[in-house]
Amino acid sequence: MPAKTQRVNDLSWMIGGPQGSGVDSSANAFARACAHAGLDVFGKREYYSNIKGEHSYFTVRAASRVIRSHIDDVHLLATFDAETAFRHVREVVDDGAIIYDPSLARTKLSDIPTIEPRLKGDLKTYLIARGVGETLDDLLTTAKQRGVTLVPVPYNDILEQIADEFKVDALSKIARMINMLAVGASLGLVGLEFDYTVQALNDVFRGRKATVDMNASGARKGYDLAKALAPDFSYRLERMARKEPRLFLTGSQAGALGKLYGGLRVQTYYPITPASDESEFLEANEILQLDGHGAAEAEDSAFLKEKDASVLVVQTEDEIAAITMAIGAALTGARSATATSGPGFCLMMEGIGYASINEVPVVITLYQRAGPSTGMPTRHEQGDLRFALHAGHGDSPRIILASGDFEEMIRDGLLSFNYAERYQMPVIHMVDKALANNSGTVAFPQLTDLRIDRGRLLADGNGFGPEHPYHRFELGENPVSPRAVIGQHGTLFWNTGDEHDETGHITEDPVLRDLMMEKREAKLQLAAKEIPDSVKYHYFGAKDAETVIVSWGSTKGPLLDALDRLLAEKESVGFLQLRLLNPFPTEAVMAHLAKAKRRVDVEMNFGAQLGGLVRERTGVDLTHTILKYNGRPMSNSELHDAIKAIIRNQAPRRTVLTHGA
Amino acid sequence: MALEQVLKPQDYATEVHNDWCPGCGDFGILRTIQMALAELKLDPYRVAMVSGIGCSAKTIHYIKTYGVHTLHGRVLPVAQGIKLANPNLEVVAVGGDGDGMGIGGAHFVNAGRRNLDMLYILHDNGVYGLTKGQAAPTLKLGVQTKSLAHPNINDAINPIWLALAAGATWVGRGYSYDVKHLKDLIVQGIRHKGYAFLDVLQPCPTYNDINTKEWDGGEDRSEQNGGRPLPRVYKLDGQGWDPVVHEPMEIEAKAKQALAKALEWGDRIPIGVFYNNEHVPDMGERIRQRIPTYYQKPPAEQRIAGPNGEPLTDLTKLFERLTVQPTA
Numbered sequence: 001m002p003a004k005t006q007r008v009n010d011l012s013w014m015i016g017g018p019q020g021s022g023v024d025s026s027a028n029a030f031a032r033a034c035a036h037a038g039l040d041v042f043g044k045r046e047y048y049s050n051i052k053g054e055h056s057y058f059t060v061r062a063a064s065r066v067i068r069s070h071i072d073d074v075h076l077l078a079t080f081d082a083e084t085a086f087r088h089v090r091e092v093v094d095d096g097a098i099i100y101d102p103s104l105a106r107t108k109l110s111d112i113p114t115i116e117p118r119l120k121g122d123l124k125t126y127l128i129a130r131g132v133g134e135t136l137d138d139l140l141t142t143a144k145q146r147g148v149t150l151v152p153v154p155y156n157d158i159l160e161q162i163a164d165e166f167k168v169d170a171l172s173k174i175a176r177m178i179n180m181l182a183v184g185a186s187l188g189l190v191g192l193e194f195d196y197t198v199q200a201l202n203d204v205f206r207g208r209k210a211t212v213d214m215n216a217s218g219a220r221k222g223y224d225l226a227k228a229l230a231p232d233f234s235y236r237l238e239r240m241a242r243k244e245p246r247l248f249l250t251g252s253q254a255g256a257l258g259k260l261y262g263g264l265r266v267q268t269y270y271p272i273t274p275a276s277d278e279s280e281f282l283e284a285n286e287i288l289q290l291d292g293h294g295a296a297e298a299e300d301s302a303f304l305k306e307k308d309a310s311v312l313v314v315q316t317e318d319e320i321a322a323i324t325m326a327i328g329a330a331l332t333g334a335r336s337a338t339a340t341s342g343p344g345f346c347l348m349m350e351g352i353g354y355a356s357i358n359e360v361p362v363v364i365t366l367y368q369r370a371g372p373s374t375g376m377p378t379r380h381e382q383g384d385l386r387f388a389l390h391a392g393h394g395d396s397p398r399i400i401l402a403s404g405d406f407e408e409m410i411r412d413g414l415l416s417f418n419y420a421e422r423y424q425m426p427v428i429h430m431v432d433k434a435l436a437n438n439s440g441t442v443a444f445p446q447l448t449d450l451r452i453d454r455g456r457l458l459a460d461g462n463g464f465g466p467e468h469p470y471h472r473f474e475l476g477e478n479p480v481s482p483r484a485v486i487g488q489h490g491t492l493f494w495n496t497g498d499e500h501d502e503t504g505h506i507t508e509d510p511v512l513r514d515l516m517m518e519k520r521e522a523k524l525q526l527a528a529k530e531i532p533d534s535v536k537y538h539y540f541g542a543k544d545a546e547t548v549i550v551s552w553g554s555t556k557g558p559l560l561d562a563l564d565r566l567l568a569e570k571e572s573v574g575f576l577q578l579r580l581l582n583p584f585p586t587e588a589v590m591a592h593l594a595k596a597k598r599r600v601d602v603e604m605n606f607g608a609q610l611g612g613l614v615r616e617r618t619g620v621d622l623t624h625t626i627l628k629y630n631g632r633p634m635s636n637s638e639l640h641d642a643i644k645a646i647i648r649n650q651a652p653r654r655t656v657l658t659h660g661a
Numbered sequence: 662m663a664l665e666q667v668l669k670p671q672d673y674a675t676e677v678h679n680d681w682c683p684g685c686g687d688f689g690i691l692r693t694i695q696m697a698l699a700e701l702k703l704d705p706y707r708v709a710m711v712s713g714i715g716c717s718a719k720t721i722h723y724i725k726t727y728g729v730h731t732l733h734g735r736v737l738p739v740a741q742g743i744k745l746a747n748p749n750l751e752v753v754a755v756g757g758d759g760d761g762m763g764i765g766g767a768h769f770v771n772a773g774r775r776n777l778d779m780l781y782i783l784h785d786n787g788v789y790g791l792t793k794g795q796a797a798p799t800l801k802l803g804v805q806t807k808s809l810a811h812p813n814i815n816d817a818i819n820p821i822w823l824a825l826a827a828g829a830t831w832v833g834r835g836y837s838y839d840v841k842h843l844k845d846l847i848v849q850g851i852r853h854k855g856y857a858f859l860d861v862l863q864p865c866p867t868y869n870d871i872n873t874k875e876w877d878g879g880e881d882r883s884e885q886n887g888g889r890p891l892p893r894v895y896k897l898d899g900q901g902w903d904p905v906v907h908e909p910m911e912i913e914a915k916a917k918q919a920l921a922k923a924l925e926w927g928d929r930i931p932i933g934v935f936y937n938n939e940h941v942p943d944m945g946e947r948i949r950q951r952i953p954t955y956y957q958k959p960p961a962e963q964r965i966a967g968p969n970g971e972p973l974t975d976l977t978k979l980f981e982r983l984t985v986q987p988t989a
Contacts, residue, residue, distance in 0.1 A: 249983055263966065310952045328738065
């Protein structure tokens with residue numbers, strides 16, 4: 001019998017440690033153990049722009065229902081260094097627990113070089129206020145005083161036992177295993193059967209049996225040690241009866257999968273955090289499988305014969321080359337894209353203008369991170385909306401689509417290519433660091449409704465040739481001209497960054513200039529008309545709500561989680577998630593905001609960029625903004641509280657969220 | 662790719678009005694490209710001419726093949742994108758010296774690393790023509806062309822050296838007033854399996870009043886030659902000069918020989934092939950080793966959708982790898 005009431009299957013777990021010590025693998029193992037047990041899992045990764053030594057941490061939430069975001073509270077903090085405990089102790093709830101290394105008890109706060117002076121000062125004040133010294137032991141004492149369970153794990157002793165058991169001659173060779181001991185101890189404390197840990201280790205160390213065995217042995221020792229405390233711990237994980245398989249994804253993988261499904265055949269990139277992961281995943285999976293679905297019924301013999309697919313991933317010398325090389329590839333008919341983050345996107349704008357004036361279908365996946373300039377390369381922000389809208393000189397139409405979760409990332413990968421080809425212009429697919437680095441379980445995405453639309457792409461044997469010359473930029477009723485590709489018989493054309501005539505040669509003729517400008521702009525109007533509402537936006541929550549939240553991108557996760565709570569609290573709240581940001585869904589936004597008493601803009605930037613855009617495109621002023629720009633994604637708890645305060649008329653017009661270490 | 666019917670050089674000409682200055686060295690390059698395309702019997706529908714920005718960049722508008730006039734400095738990445746996505750196309754890039762050595766410098770050096778099977782022709786005249794005569798990266802230190810307020814304060818890049826250092830596997834120099842010789846070089850450069858770089862001395866009659874056609878031709882030195890001009894430009898061919906790397910072991914010797922020859926300037930300016938090495942696998946071959954079907958099914962020629970737009974890419978195996986199966 002448990003000694004007290006336990007909260008079952010709703011856990012917020014955190015592990016931290018120096019970068020390079022395996023924090024990510026350990027979090028991956030913990031999350032996968034929970035997933036194998038049938039739980040839903042959400043993971044959030046935080047790290048410095050550093051290779052080894054700086055503090056990184058990973059939060060995993062495991063629950064019996066879909067979770068899309070983190071909360072401020074930590075129920076179980078797993079540490080194997082002193083820094084993690086110092087940094088995160090105050091996030092641990094009173095009935096939570098801290099796993100720690102007792103051999104570090106004497107470590108002083110002032111001895112930890114990687115904690116910033118600001119935080120050190122803050123922690124010192126905290127410790128002095130509680131009348132204790134500055135060692136880890138002192139710190140943990142304060143936690144214990146407020147009820148936190150302390151779980152000492154003598155990592156070195158366990159490592160020595162493992163070294164004996166597996167005949168390892170030097171302890172340093174297995175030092176990295178410490179993080180798996182912490183995972184074992186964590187899972188022991190929450191009482192999840194050990195088998196799941198072994199399965200998770202098999203996932204993490206795929207195919208390396210010796211490594212799995214050794215880590216399993218270590219994890220088991222940690223597990224057994226903590227298990228004794230499980231009955232008294234307030235949080236418990238239990239396996240759930242669940243049969244259907246789910247995907248365990250990161251956002252970077254979702255981004256890559258969507259592009260592949262959409263027919264990506266050339267991806268260029270220059271290394272940049274956090275965008276590179278997508279390209280690396282693509283490169284590792286460059287040989288593609290083709291689907292036979294429909295083949296039997298297909299009368300089209302070319303379709304039946306189609307095999308041997310691949311995606312070519314090219315690492316370029318810079319982002320200027322990345323965008324221009326992708327443009328070159330797109331001109332041959334291959335669906336082509338690049339992926340980048342803020343500083344790289346800065347270098348792409350001349351190329352984007354070029355794609356716009358030459359009506360080249362190219363996709364740029366923009367993984368936003370904290371700017372300006374180098375900013376905080378590994379931290380999160382949604383600060384590039386205005387930039388993406390206006391990147392480049394002159395009026396250069398482009399489509400901007402923003403994804404809010406993994407499934408949208410997959411679907412939007414395909415849609416971005418469709419729109420790029422249908423409207424013959426660059427598409428900027430906006431995602432961000434939080435989405436890229438989040439991980440978790442998702443239901444198998446239902447993609448069967450998706451179709452590839454190549455727009456007015458000329459077929460071979462189109463009748464063009466010397467007698468009937470092709471005009472790439474033909475001016476006609478339809479602002480979208482039939483598109484030929486380089487190498488397609490009969491269809492010579494020219495491109496230039498200069499203003500051009502119908503064939504693509506340079507012109508400075510004022511009449512032609514007007515016609516070409518208007519043609520390009522008209523395509524955007526056409527897109528606004530044709531793109532369905534189901535892509536333009538989603539609305540969640542109460543119909544005709546008193547309070548309507550407007551947001552975009554990865555805030556969707558914490559907002560939906562916060563919305564669930566607010567609706568359960570009988571608040572009249574709705575959430576309008578804008579997905580198509582250019583052309584802007586003016587009518588839909590006006591319709592959803594018209595009756596709302598409170599209109600709340602939520603976004604991860606300083607300047608309330610979407611709020612300004614809404615005002616510009618609709619004339620509607622948002623009554624409140626909830627912003628965050630400290631580089632850490634919004635938690636659903638802080639969002640819930642901030643929205644609640646607005647509903648109660650206790651909030652100023654502008655609320656800035658600050659949570660996160 | 663070769664045509665059965667015979668096309669003449671003028672068949673590769675468009676009707677676009679040519680607005681280069683009278684006497685411009687670009688005319689020679691344009692004509693020789695058209696001659697080379699005809700000689701190689703290249704199907705216009707299988708050729709992409711790509712250019713940067715500047716006077717040289719207009720070249721592609723005058724040639725009746727696919728023509729992509731790109732951004733300042735970006736001729737190489739666009740050309741490479743075309744070639745990588747469809748290696749079955751013939752791709753020729755042209756650009757100015759400012760375009761290639763200045764604003765496009767990073768692309769110039771990285772093109773060598775890739776050794777993609779294409780030709781890049783550099784219009785080398787020492788000045789930025791279209792912006793009215795500023796010093797280009799190929800203008801020598803201390804030279805004062807007529808639009809400069811002061812003698813050039815920067816020294817010149819040696820394009821031959823830079824191309825060799827970057828890894829170009831065929832490096833040549835031509836002279837735009839020696840049409841037949843230049844045409845032969847362009848033909849060789851297109852035929853070369855790998856990245857071919859051709860530096861073309863192309864006097865700008867409007868803004869470079871130092872390195873002129875007359876200077877190249879040595880008209881100022883007739884006194885030393887019994888009243889006849891003593892040309893500065895001379896051909897490497899037929900003087901026991903062999904730029905070809907016949908065996909990989911010759912790479913060092915041939916590269917050294919090319920580098921030494923490329924230092925010559927002033928009274929003696931060599932034109933011809935400096936270096937020719939086909940022992941380095943080109944980018945297409947490197948890709949084929951990873952993607953065996955690259956040439957048969959390059960990115961541009963893959964079908965991505967079924968008859969009703971069904972996505973053909975099958976994610977099943979990737980999804981399998983990313984699946985967690987509850988084991989309760």
